[in-house]
Amino acid sequence: MNAFRTLYRSILLLFAVVVIAIVTLVHFSVSKVVAEQSRAQQQSLSPAVSLIVEQMLKPLHISEALGKSRELVKLMNTPSPDEAAILDTLARLEDEFGMTFFIASDKNRVQYNSDGTTFPLVKGEINWYFKYKDQAANAVADIGKWEDAHFYIDIKIFNDSGEFLGFFGVGKSLNSFITIFDSYKQTYGYDFLVVDDHGDIMLSSDPQLMASYSEFSNLADLDWFSALPEDVRNNQALNNKLVRIHDEDYLIAEVTLNQFNWTVYLLSPLDERQTEISQAFIFSVVTLLVVVFALFLLIYNLLYYFRRDMQPDLVIRSANRLPDKAGIEEIYKDTTAKNASLSIILVDIDNFSAINDTYGRNTGDDVLDKIVSFLKDNMRETDILGRWSSEEFMILSPQTGPHEAFELAKNLRHGIATLPPLPGHPELQLTASFGVSFTASGRPLKEVSAHAEDALYQARRDGCNLVRMQLADT
Structure with missing residues (x-):
């Protein structure tokens, strides 16, 4: 829950950052016309980030996850x-x-x-x-x-x-990138250049610049790049630069892909009639792109953090999130100190070792999760569920008499026996045996659980899928 609260607050913070960024961009718009042009430009730029994520970062995430x-x-x-x-x-x-x-x-x-x-x-x-x-x-x-x-x-x-x-x-395939980039260019009018730290062009919306066999085109081979100042060329610092390509003006937006040590350059053509006012509103557009990409990187890193923080809730199986034997003993002490009487129900999954041997441990873990989920959903709010051993669970029922606990165990036994089978294993019928014990005198857990275990062993000897009771107090 702490992780979800932290994630919720982080999302609110990100939302606040986005709102502040938009307000700031609007504030710096030089006129209503420029603001309208800027918003239109932003709408065409946002798919560029989506394209980068979908075509380059998504394969990275898929390969990392599958790996x-x-x-x-x-x-x-x-x-x-x-x-x-x-x-x-x-x-x-x-x-x-x-x-x-x-x-x-x-x-x-x-x-x-x-x-x-x-x-x-x-x-x-x-x-x-x-x-x-x-x-x-x-x-x-x-x-x-x-x-x-x-x-x-x-x-x-x-x-x-x-x-x-x-x-x-x-x-x-690079041919797929050519098709995607061409479709994007037809829709939004942008050209792409994806360049490594040596200036080699790895991907491009221009098929002639794509790698052919072992030869790469380089930024230095492009006429418009060679015409830039030497310090710009040496540092490949092209962000927000105006260049002229084939007698047409282009504005370059620069996005760094730290995962690959590559840089994406978006070449936006500018109409000559808008050139004089382009510097003002393009600054806003490029700023928005940087903000969006920075937010993406922030979310990307947050997901890594929450994957570690939320793993106990989302990845670890249900059975492993229960109190262990030591935890049950502490809970038992606190419960018996506050309650005059208490019943114990031991639950044992029938033939669990055979299930593991026949279907594998993954199926065995699925069985444990299914049983735990059922027990949690069908216990009373005052009952406490814990892991007693690899295939045994213990239910502590405070202020519950032995006969009431026996009836609860019978209902749970019947419910487990009628559970639908696991997906992919329709032949696997799940059952469980139950041992019930009771104390009204604050006996140690070891003593009360011994009676519950004797009752459980009796249920096993009588054929499993049964409920038996042995009282610690008569």
Whole structure:
């Protein structure tokens, strides 16, 4: 809940920042005409940020998320990788996400591609693998596969021991970028240049500037760039610069992609009749773009923070969020100090070890979550649920007599036995056995729970899916 409150406040803060930014931009508008032009320009610029996120940052996030999956690590961590399983997994990912995926295995030095092809990773022939393997960065963006050039994101994969297993990556054909950029240019009139820190043009809305085989175009090759002052060229400081390309004026907006150490330049054509007033309102437009992108980076970093902060609520399974045995003992002491009587109900999932052995631990965890969710939804508000052992749970019922607790256990037993099956396992019928005990004299938990355990063992001996009771006080 603390994480949600913090997130709520952060969203309000971001909203306040956006409002203040808009008010400030309007305040600095030199006239109503300029303000209207500025708003129109802002509406056309905002899709540019969406385009960057969708086409460049989204593949990065997808590859980072998939790179942490246990399935992928398991495929790459075997001494002799299963080629068929790897290719099936990559083909499935390509069908699901509509992008090219690959695995470059360090175990056998082979690259597997989602189109079903493979080739050996030979030093001197496949330069990228050995170049990026030795670099400290765990995520690298590059252009490769020269017979059909692709934009690639390479993610380093490690096992639990920190051993490097190879690369997992995602690729998008440069031809797809050309189509997307051309569509955007037709709609909004902007040209794109995506440039690395050496000035090489990685992506562009101009097909002639896209990488061809191993050759990249460079900013220095462009006539309009060569005409800029030397200090601007040396620093690639093009933000808010007016340039003339093919007898037409363009204003450049600059956005830095820190994830790739790349820079995106948006080249906006300006009508000659608006050139004299363009400096005033374009400043507002560029400022808005910077604010929006800064907010995006802020949200991006906040999501990383909240992923850590909210993990206990969103990622850790329900059963693991319950009080453990030590926690139950503390709760029991506090409860018996405040209440004259208390019943204990032990819940044991029938045949849980067999479920784990037959269906795997993931299914076993799903069973635990399903049982815990049912118990939480069907207990009384005064009851307390905790984790007693790997497959046993304890319910503390203060101010509850033994017969009332017995009836509660019977209802819970029936409810579990009639739960719908897990998705994908219609044949798996869940049941649980219950042991009930009671004390009215403040006995230690160890003593009362021993009677509940004896009752639970009796339920198991009698055939499971039963409720039995053994009282600590007669």
